[in-house]
Amino acid sequence: xxxxxxxxxxxxxxxxxxxxxxxxxxxxxxxxxxxxxxxxxxxxxxxxxxxxxxxxxxxxxxxxxxxxxxxxxxxxxxxxxxxxxxxxxxxxxxxxxxxxxxxxxxxxxxxxxxxxxxxxxxxxxxxxxxxxxxxxxxxxxxxxxxxxxxxxxxxxxxxxxxxxxxxxxxxxxxxxxxxxxxxxxxxxxxxxxxxxxxxxxxxxxxxxxxxxxxxxxxxxxxxxxxxxxxxxxxxxxxxxxxxxxxxxxxxxxxxxxxxxxxxxxxxxxxxxxxxxxxxxxxxxxxxxxxxxxxxxxxxxxxxxxxxxxxxxxxxxxxxxxxxxxxxxxxxxxxxxxxxxxxxxxx
Amino acid sequence: xxxxxxxxxxxxxxxxxxxxxxxxxxxxxxxxxxxxxxxxxxxxxxxxxxxxxxxxxxxxxxxxxxxxxxxxxxxxxxxxxxxxxxxxxxxxxxxxxxxxxxxxxxxxxxxxxxxxxxxxxxxxxxxxxxxxxxxxxxxxxxxxxxxxxxxxxxxxxxxxxxxxxxxxxxxxxxxxxxxxxxxxxxxxxxxxxxxxxxxxxxxxxxxxxxxxxxxxxxxxxxxxxxxxxxxxxxxxxxxxxxxxxxxxxxxxxxxxxxxxxxxxxxxxxxxxxxxxxxxxxxxxxxxxxxxxxxxxxxxxxxxxxxxxxxxxxxxxxxxxxxxxxxxxxxxxxxxxxxxxxxxxxx
Numbered sequence: 301x302x303x304x305x306x307x308x309x310x311x312x313x314x315x316x317x318x319x320x321x322x323x324x325x326x327x328x329x330x331x332x333x334x335x336x337x338x339x340x341x342x343x344x345x346x347x348x349x350x351x352x353x354x355x356x357x358x359x360x361x362x363x364x365x366x367x368x369x370x371x372x373x374x375x376x377x378x379x380x381x382x383x384x385x386x387x388x389x390x391x392x393x394x395x396x397x398x399x400x401x402x403x404x405x406x407x408x409x410x411x412x413x414x415x416x417x418x419x420x421x422x423x424x425x426x427x428x429x430x431x432x433x434x435x436x437x438x439x440x441x442x443x444x445x446x447x448x449x450x451x452x453x454x455x456x457x458x459x460x461x462x463x464x465x466x467x468x469x470x471x472x473x474x475x476x477x478x479x480x481x482x483x484x485x486x487x488x489x490x491x492x493x494x495x496x497x498x499x500x501x502x503x504x505x506x507x508x509x510x511x512x513x514x515x516x517x518x519x520x521x522x523x524x525x526x527x528x529x530x531x532x533x534x535x536x537x538x539x540x541x542x543x544x545x546x547x548x549x550x551x552x553x554x555x556x557x558x559x560x561x562x563x564x565x566x567x568x569x570x571x572x573x574x575x576x577x578x579x580x581x582x583x584x585x586x587x588x589x590x591x592x593x594x595x596x597x598x599x600x601x602x603x604x605x606x607x608x609x610x611x612x613x614x615x616x617x618x619x620x621x622x623x624x625x626x627x628x629x630x631x632x633x634x635x636x637x638x639x640x641x642x643x644x645x646x
Numbered sequence: 647x648x649x650x651x652x653x654x655x656x657x658x659x660x661x662x663x664x665x666x667x668x669x670x671x672x673x674x675x676x677x678x679x680x681x682x683x684x685x686x687x688x689x690x691x692x693x694x695x696x697x698x699x700x701x702x703x704x705x706x707x708x709x710x711x712x713x714x715x716x717x718x719x720x721x722x723x724x725x726x727x728x729x730x731x732x733x734x735x736x737x738x739x740x741x742x743x744x745x746x747x748x749x750x751x752x753x754x755x756x757x758x759x760x761x762x763x764x765x766x767x768x769x770x771x772x773x774x775x776x777x778x779x780x781x782x783x784x785x786x787x788x789x790x791x792x793x794x795x796x797x798x799x800x801x802x803x804x805x806x807x808x809x810x811x812x813x814x815x816x817x818x819x820x821x822x823x824x825x826x827x828x829x830x831x832x833x834x835x836x837x838x839x840x841x842x843x844x845x846x847x848x849x850x851x852x853x854x855x856x857x858x859x860x861x862x863x864x865x866x867x868x869x870x871x872x873x874x875x876x877x878x879x880x881x882x883x884x885x886x887x888x889x890x891x892x893x894x895x896x897x898x899x900x901x902x903x904x905x906x907x908x909x910x911x912x913x914x915x916x917x918x919x920x921x922x923x924x925x926x927x928x929x930x931x932x933x934x935x936x937x938x939x940x941x942x943x944x945x946x947x948x949x950x951x952x953x954x955x956x957x958x959x960x961x962x963x964x965x966x967x968x969x970x971x972x973x974x975x976x977x978x979x980x981x982x983x984x985x986x987x988x989x990x991x992x
Contacts, residue, residue: 328730331675334763335753338839343801345816354797354846369800370816375839377749384674401782403723407681417680436747436781438842441798451700452787454715455689470691470716493684493721496784500700 329420330384339516340432340509341375346444373445374502376509377402377436378429380517381416387423388645390519390544394419394428395510397526397552399453399498401435402428404525408624409491410484415523415623418632423645427517431528432506434496442499450497458492462620463577463584478577480617482625491624507531511538518542521644523635525549526620533570533594540564545642547571547635550620552587557597569604569642570595573631575618576611606638675766676730685862686778686855687721692790719791720848722855723748723782724775726863727762733769734991736865736890740765740774741856743872743898745799745844747781748774750871754970755837756830761869761969764978769991773863777874778852780842788845796843804838808966809923809930824923828963828971837970853877857884864888867990869981871895872966879940886910891988893917893981896966898933903943915950915988916941919977921964922957952984 349367379402380391394415396404405416405428419426430437433446440446459468464485465477477485510531514520519542524532529551536543537560545568572595578584598605610618615630622631639645697712725748726737740761742750751762751774765772776783779792786792805814810831811823823831856877860866865888870878875897882889883906891914918941924930944951956964961976968977985991 326730329677329680331677333759334675334680334727334766335759336749337753337757338836341839343816343835354794365797366800367798369802371798371800372835372839372841377840379752381680384672401784403682403782406725407683411683413679413681420680430782436749436776436840436842438840441796441843448700450787451711452713452717454712454717456715470689489689489718490684493687493718494723494782494784495718496782497787 327421332382332384334379334381336377336379336436338375338377338437339512340505341372343370344373344440344445345370346441349444367441371440371445372438373440374432374505374509375437376429376432376506376513377438378427378513378517380425380427381420382425383420383423385423386425386646388425388521388639390521390644391425391427391517392419393513393517393520393522394426395522395524395528395532396429396431397528399434399451399458399495401430401494401496403435403494404621405623408484408628409487409494410624410626411487412628414628415632418629419636422632422636424521427513427520429510429513432509433499433502437509439497439499446499446501448499448501450499452497453495455488455492458495459488461581461583463575463581464488464619464621466580478580478617478619481576481619482617482627483619483621484624484626491621507534507538510535514539514542519544521545521547521639523547523549524551525623526552529553529591530555536565536568536570537561540568543568545569545571545639545644547573547638548591549573549622550575551591554591554594557594562597562601562603565598565603566601569606570598571635571638572605572607573622573634574609575620575622575625576616577619604642608634673767677727678730679728680726682723682725682782684721684723684783685858686851687718689716690719690786690791691716692787695790713787717786717791718784719786720778720851720855721783722775722778722852722859723784724773724859726771726773727766728771729766729769731769732771732992734771734867734985736867736990737771737773737863738765739859739863739866739868740772741868741870741874741878742775742777743874745780745797745804745841747776747840747842749781749840750967751969754830754974755833755840756970756972757833758974760974761978764975765982768978768982770867773859773866775856775859778855779845779848783855785843785845792845792847794845794847796845798843799841801834801838804841805834807927807929809921809927810834810965810967812926824926824963824965826963827922827965828973829965829967830970830972837967853880853884856881860885860888865890867891867893867985869893869895870897871969872898875937876900882911882914882916883907886914889914891915891917891985891990893919893984894937895919895968896921897937900937900940903940908943908947908949911944911949912947915952916944917981917984918951918953919968919980920955921966921968921971922962923965924955950988954980
């Protein structure tokens with residue numbers, strides 16, 4: 301069985317898990333360019349809405365606001381850092397999960413470097429995007445343009461559903477973490493400053509923007525987390541010539557394998573990584589099983605798949621926010637070794 | 647008169663306006679660190695709101711959403727790029743204007759490099775923030791937390807109030823620009839993808855976050871645009887020991903000089919820059935006069951002030967979005983020369 305070999309490979313990787321990554325004496329990065337752009341989106345015109353009064357500067361005069369007119373909607377913000385001498389064949393695109401922004405990949409909530417810097421130092425050009433409706437991608441008026449209301453995730457829901465611990469309390473000293481959890485619980489409130497509202501009716505616009513991003517900067521390697529798991533899997537189906545690998549960090553969804561031509565993906569290796577404590581929740585085993593069903597269909601169609609349950613290779617305590625956990629470099633190192641094994645470095 | 651000398655200085659600068667900035671044969675940047683963090687904000691608890699039904703994944707089951715709980719509000723996102731060998735004594739903080747995000751300072755709407763890269767290449771560590779309620783700083787539920795509704799600026803309002811031209815039309819071929827305007831009108835729709843909603847009731851939280859940023863990374867040079875002009879002016883008053891210079895690009899407001907102890911600022915040079923066509927509008931001359939009143943009070947209190955009306959030194963056609971205009975490097979070069987003249991480089 302193929303999976304057994306891979307487990308052996310990753311046991312080997314885990315043995316080196318505390319090895320220091322050597323970047324040379326001068327650990328500065330030589331950067332060719334830092335920049336950003338928008339993909340996707342279109343113009344939309346609002347008409348017939350009533351005007352209203354507003355004060356724009358505190359103590360200033362009342363001004364009439366006419367909300368009617370034209371706007372851009374559905375666009376997605378992308379920021380890139382390009383190295384002078386990339387060692388990877390293709391750029392890495394980092395796609396964050398629900399209710400968050402590209403900040404997910406930057407400096408971690410505890411102040412230590414995140415995966416953006418890890419993959420830059422490992423020699424990849426890195427593209428970090430904010431999903432449609434989030435962060436610098438902006439958002440649009442509802443219900444006139446977006447067809448639902450925004451959802452604001454509470455601290456309690458985040459603490460629990462991101463598998464940091466079983467019990468949340470507004471008093472940090474009363475919060476209960478999972479034993480040995482690697483999310484820096486003392487930085488949880490800092491982490492929650494990066495949470496943004498989400499809508500449930502913008503999936504199509506988000507997929508279109510991601511697909512445009514792949515067309516614009518591909519061939520590329522896509523690294524997805526949680527909600528963007530389904531977007532990344534579909535992006536590969538939509539552009540099998542442009543997607544060179546997909547790394548899925550705890551994807552919360554996947555396309556319906558019965559409806560897709562998965563043979564299109566036979567040259568696109570997929571790496572799945574799951575953290576700890578999945579079975580302690582009512583919802584996570586369902587997400588996991590749904591994605592595993594897609595994985596099985598990938599394997600049946602000859603797609604190279606690597607599936608890692610971190611606890612099974614001896615790495616225990618990872619939350620849903622693996623890229624912010626204390627061992628985030630260790631997880632990134634597993635991904636890096638896998639990319640090397642897939643011949644994706646120069 | 648002091649101003650006359652400065653005009654002479656800037657005529658000299660304008661003579662070199664098409665000179666090429668030499669970065670050496672290898673024009674890559676040596677970067678020590680790229681990262682981000684949040685400043686400001688606090689926890690807020692919502693109670694007593696009704697639960698409602700929502701579908702989180704298209705075709706998925708209906709879930710009950712309880713909007714009550716605790717959230718972070720008022721925080722501000724800051725991203726930094728630190729050079730291996732900075733030539734400037736202090737970092738530059740870039741604060742954007744109303745209805746926009748830190749994207750203002752990155753790649754321009756026409757795809758050319760913006761001021762973030764200019765100041766990095768000139769040897770400054772650069773900190774780009776998203777104001778509270780915008781971009782990656784997130785935003786909060788209204789009217790429960792924010793006390794007003796968001797305002798979405800239309801394309802027409804932006805075209806007109808940013809002084810790109812007198813007449814907007816949804817058909818780009820029918821839009822009328824000011825003669826010789828330097829904003830890349832063909833990139834206007836792309837620019838509008840970077841527009842975000844704004845509120846009118848978050849000034850205090852925004853000022854507090856900016857003040858915390860100054861305390862965290864100062865001493866620093868602050869470069870502000872439009873709405874953030876008033877925040878930058880007050881940040882200097884609130885931390886005269888930490889602010890080493892303020893560069894105000896078309897500030898739309900200023901503190902009331904009668905209420906402030908401006909002598910606190912006597913060691914903090916202020917540079918004001920204004921573009922073209924200010925007098926063609928009903929509102930711009932009012933903003934300009936209000937800020938000029940503050941400038942006069944600064945001068946009376948011995949604060950070193952440089953005030954540049956670009957058309958008066960022969961640079962015509964700049965819009966309100968100077969940092970996105972075609973001659974943005976020329977304007978940045980004026981700022982850089984001024985910073986050098988103020989002994990702010992090593």
